[in-house]
Amino acid sequence: MSPPRWYVVLALLWSTVSCAWAQVEFRYDTEAERQFIYAVSLFDQGRFDDAAHAFDSLSVKSPVHQRTTAAYLMYGKALLQLKQYDRSVAVLDNFLAIYSYTSYAADGRYILGLDYQMERRFAEAARSFISAMETANDPTLRRRIEESLITLSDRHLDSGTLSQLRRASTDDEVKDLLALKAAEKDVQKGDLAGARLLITERLKEKHEGKYRKALSELLSGEQQPVGLKIGVVLPLMSHAEENGISLLAKELLEGMTFAAGEYAASAPKVARLTLDVRDTEHDSVLTVRIVRQLSAAKDVVCIVGPLFSNLVGACTSIADRYHVPLISPTATGNGLTTASKYVFQTHPDFATRGKLLARYAVREKGYRTLSVLTSSEPVGAAVADAFSREAQRLGAQIVATEMFPRQTNDIREQCMAIRRSMLETTPVISFSKKFPRTEIDKLLKAGVPRRRIDSLMSAAGDIPATTLLGPQGVRIADSLRIRLSSPTTESENLNIPITSIDATFVGIDDAEEIGVIGSQLNYFNIKTQILGNNEWYDPDQLDAQKQYVNGVLFASDTFIDESDPLYADFLRSYRSTGGKQPTKYTVIGYDIVKLILAHVAGGKRSREELREALSALRDFKGLHSSVTLTNGRVNSTMHLLQYSKGDVRNLGEISLTE
Numbered sequence: 001m002s003p004p005r006w007y008v009v010l011a012l013l014w015s016t017v018s019c020a021w022a023q024v025e026f027r028y029d030t031e032a033e034r035q036f037i038y039a040v041s042l043f044d045q046g047r048f049d050d051a052a053h054a055f056d057s058l059s060v061k062s063p064v065h066q067r068t069t070a071a072y073l074m075y076g077k078a079l080l081q082l083k084q085y086d087r088s089v090a091v092l093d094n095f096l097a098i099y100s101y102t103s104y105a106a107d108g109r110y111i112l113g114l115d116y117q118m119e120r121r122f123a124e125a126a127r128s129f130i131s132a133m134e135t136a137n138d139p140t141l142r143r144r145i146e147e148s149l150i151t152l153s154d155r156h157l158d159s160g161t162l163s164q165l166r167r168a169s170t171d172d173e174v175k176d177l178l179a180l181k182a183a184e185k186d187v188q189k190g191d192l193a194g195a196r197l198l199i200t201e202r203l204k205e206k207h208e209g210k211y212r213k214a215l216s217e218l219l220s221g222e223q224q225p226v227g228l229k230i231g232v233v234l235p236l237m238s239h240a241e242e243n244g245i246s247l248l249a250k251e252l253l254e255g256m257t258f259a260a261g262e263y264a265a266s267a268p269k270v271a272r273l274t275l276d277v278r279d280t281e282h283d284s285v286l287t288v289r290i291v292r293q294l295s296a297a298k299d300v301v302c303i304v305g306p307l308f309s310n311l312v313g314a315c316t317s318i319a320d321r322y323h324v325p326l327i328s329p330t331a332t333g334n335g336l337t338t339a340s341k342y343v344f345q346t347h348p349d350f351a352t353r354g355k356l357l358a359r360y361a362v363r364e365k366g367y368r369t370l371s372v373l374t375s376s377e378p379v380g381a382a383v384a385d386a387f388s389r390e391a392q393r394l395g396a397q398i399v400a401t402e403m404f405p406r407q408t409n410d411i412r413e414q415c416m417a418i419r420r421s422m423l424e425t426t427p428v429i430s431f432s433k434k435f436p437r438t439e440i441d442k443l444l445k446a447g448v449p450r451r452r453i454d455s456l457m458s459a460a461g462d463i464p465a466t467t468l469l470g471p472q473g474v475r476i477a478d479s480l481r482i483r484l485s486s487p488t489t490e491s492e493n494l495n496i497p498i499t500s501i502d503a504t505f506v507g508i509d510d511a512e513e514i515g516v517i518g519s520q521l522n523y524f525n526i527k528t529q530i531l532g533n534n535e536w537y538d539p540d541q542l543d544a545q546k547q548y549v550n551g552v553l554f555a556s557d558t559f560i561d562e563s564d565p566l567y568a569d570f571l572r573s574y575r576s577t578g579g580k581q582p583t584k585y586t587v588i589g590y591d592i593v594k595l596i597l598a599h600v601a602g603g604k605r606s607r608e609e610l611r612e613a614l615s616a617l618r619d620f621k622g623l624h625s626s627v628t629l630t631n632g633r634v635n636s637t638m639h640l641l642q643y644s645k646g647d648v649r650n651l652g653e654i655s656l657t658e
Helices: 005-020 030-044 048-059 068-081 085-099 105-118 122-135 139-156 159-168 172-188 192-203 212-220 244-266 284-296 309-322 350-364 378-393 412-422 437-445 450-459 465-469 473-480 513-523 539-544 565-576 584-601 607-615
Strands: 228-234 273-279 300-304 326-328 343-345 369-375 397-404 428-430 462-464 503-507 529-532 553-556 637-644 647-655
Touching: 030 048, 030 068, 048 068, 068 085, 068 105, 085 105, 105 122, 105 139, 105 565, 122 139, 122 159, 122 172, 139 172, 139 244, 139 565, 159 172, 172 192, 172 212, 192 212, 228 244, 228 284, 228 584, 244 273, 244 565, 244 584, 273 284, 273 584, 284 300, 284 309, 300 584, 300 607, 309 326, 309 343, 350 378, 350 503, 350 553, 350 637, 350 647, 369 378, 369 412, 369 513, 378 397, 378 503, 397 412, 412 513, 428 465, 437 450, 462 465, 465 473, 513 529, 513 539, 565 584, 584 607
Parallel strands: 228 273, 228 300, 300 326, 326 343, 369 397, 369 503, 503 529, 529 553
Antiparallel strands: 428 462, 553 637, 637 647
16 A cells, blocks of 8 residues: 555545446456556556556557456556656546546545646646536545645645636535635735625525534634734743754744744634744653643644653643643654543544554554564564554464563574474474365364465475464364374474564664664564554664565554655745755644634634544544544544655555554
8 A cells, every 4th residue: 555645545446446337337357367466466566567568558448348447547646656747638638538437436526536646736736626526426535635725725825826716616515615615815915805795695605514603703703813823832942952852852943833823824823823833942840840730721723742651641631621632743652541531632642653554563463473572662562562452352473472672682592492383292283385275174173264375385384283273282283183193393393483473563663673673583583573663663774674674564654655746845945945844844834823723713712622523533634644633632544654665655644543
C-alpha cells in the first residue's frame, strides 16, 4: 500500500473492482487479473513508470474485462505520481468520457482535480473536485475531496470565482460551502455588504446542512471571539544554548506560526485567533505554572503542549479543573488521557503502537508463531508488552520473550534463548520439498493453513508439533498418523536455521541498536520477519545495515509524502516565506494548529464545543499523518513502513478503528 494518504480510498478498487460494472457486461479474464495484480505490485514498490505501462496495456485490452476501469484509473494515478500531469489529464478525460457512469467516476474526477492543482489550474481543479463531491457515494472519499476543495478555496480562489462555481453546482452542501468561502473572502477585503447579500441569498434556500450554522454566524456576527487564543507551551529555552529539545520546540513553533499566519490571511476578520506562546525553559515547575495561567485565561480556547508525557501527566488535573482541552502533539506515554476527558494525544501512545503492529501481523499477515526481542528501556519494552498482549488475545503464540540492556553490543544469550524455544525436545514435523502429499492432506484436515504448509516446505525446516498444531500437537499428530521425529540437532548448532517463527517484534530504544539486532539475528541463523517500533525509522542506520534488515516492517507516527500535491503546495508556500526547508516537526506543528483551526473556523469556539469535536474526530488528514481521536482521545492511526532495497516505502495507514 505505498500510495500516498490521499489515495487510500482507492484501495477499495484493487479488491472490489468487479462491483463497478453495474451497467456494462464484461467477461472475466484470468490473464487480465494476473496482470493487474502484478501492475499493482509495481505501483506499491514505487515503480510508477513500469506500473503506468502495465496499466495502460490493461486499459485498452479487448474485450472489456473486470479490470478495465480500474486499470484506466490506476494509469492516470501512476502518471500523476510521475508528475506527467498533462498525460494523466488526457487519460482521465478519456476514462470519464467512456465510463462516466461507473462507481469510480468520482475517484477519477478527484485525481483529475489533483492534476489540475499541480499544474496551478486552480479553477479547473475546483470544478473537478466539485464534480467529484457531487457524485461520490463513499463518505470517506467525499470528506477527503471536501478537505481538498476547502484548502484550494482558502489559498487560491477569489470571491468571484467561488460564486461562479457555486451557481454551477447542483449539490446544496457544496453550494453552502462555496458561499461560506466566498463570503469569508468578501469580509477579508472589507466588502461586508457583499458578504451579507451573498449569505442572505443562500440562507433563503431551506435545507439542512453542516455549513448553515457557520453561514448564520458569519451573517449575525455571533462568531466574534475577540482575542481568542491557542495557548502554546514549549521548551524553547530562549536563554540557553540551543540543544536537541529546544531545536525540536522551535521547529514545532515554526510550523504552528505558519499555520496561524495562513488562517489570519484567509479567515474572516470577525474570526480572529492568535497563538499565545510561552517558554517553559524545560522546567517542570514552570511548565505547570504556565499551564495554570493559560487555563485561567478566559480567551484561551485550548492549550497545545506539553511535549513530554511526564509533564502532560502533571498538568492533567489543571485541564480537568478549568475544562480546557490540553493537546500534546508528541507525548506517547500510556494512560495520560484516562484521568481527564480534556486531555488529547495526537501521537499514538505505546499501547496503541503495539496493538496496531500485532493486529497487522496476526489479522493481515496471518502470523501465528511469534517471538519478542526488546530493549529493557521503556520505549521498546512498553510497545513490546502491548504487542504481546494483543497478539495472544488474537490467538497467536509467543514462543519467546527476551530483553536486552541499553547500549549492549551482545545479544547472544537472547538469540540462543529464541533458538532453544524452537529446538528443544518436543517431537518435530520435518518438512522438505518431498514432503508426502498424504501428510499435507492430513495437516489441512487438522486446520493448518495451506500457506503455512507451503512456507514450511519452502524453508525445508523442522517445526515442533505443538507449535504447528497447538498444545496437544503431539497427540493430534499421533491420531492422524503424521510422522514425528526427535530433534536431530541441538540449538547450539548454528548451521540449523530457525525458520518456524513467522515474525519477531524487535523493540529498540535507539536507532543505533539496529546494527546489533540485524547482524546478530543473522549470525544466529534466526530467519524471521522483523517487526519494529517507530525507532526503526532511521534511513541512515537502515542503509548501513541493509544486508541484515532488508524487508523489515515497522510502524511510524510520521511519514511525509513529498509527492502529495497538498504537501507540494504547503512546501511552496512555506519556502516563499523564508526559503527554509521544513522538518518533520515543522510539519507536525503545522498539522496540529490546522486541526484546531479547522474546528474553530467551523464554529467550535468554546472550550466545551472544541472538546466535544476533538473527542469525535475521525480521519483528519494531516501532512504527516491522519488523526483519529475516538479511541480514548489518543490518535489510533500510524503508517506501516517497509525498508526494501535501500528505500523506505509507505504501505499505507493502519488504524485501531478498522
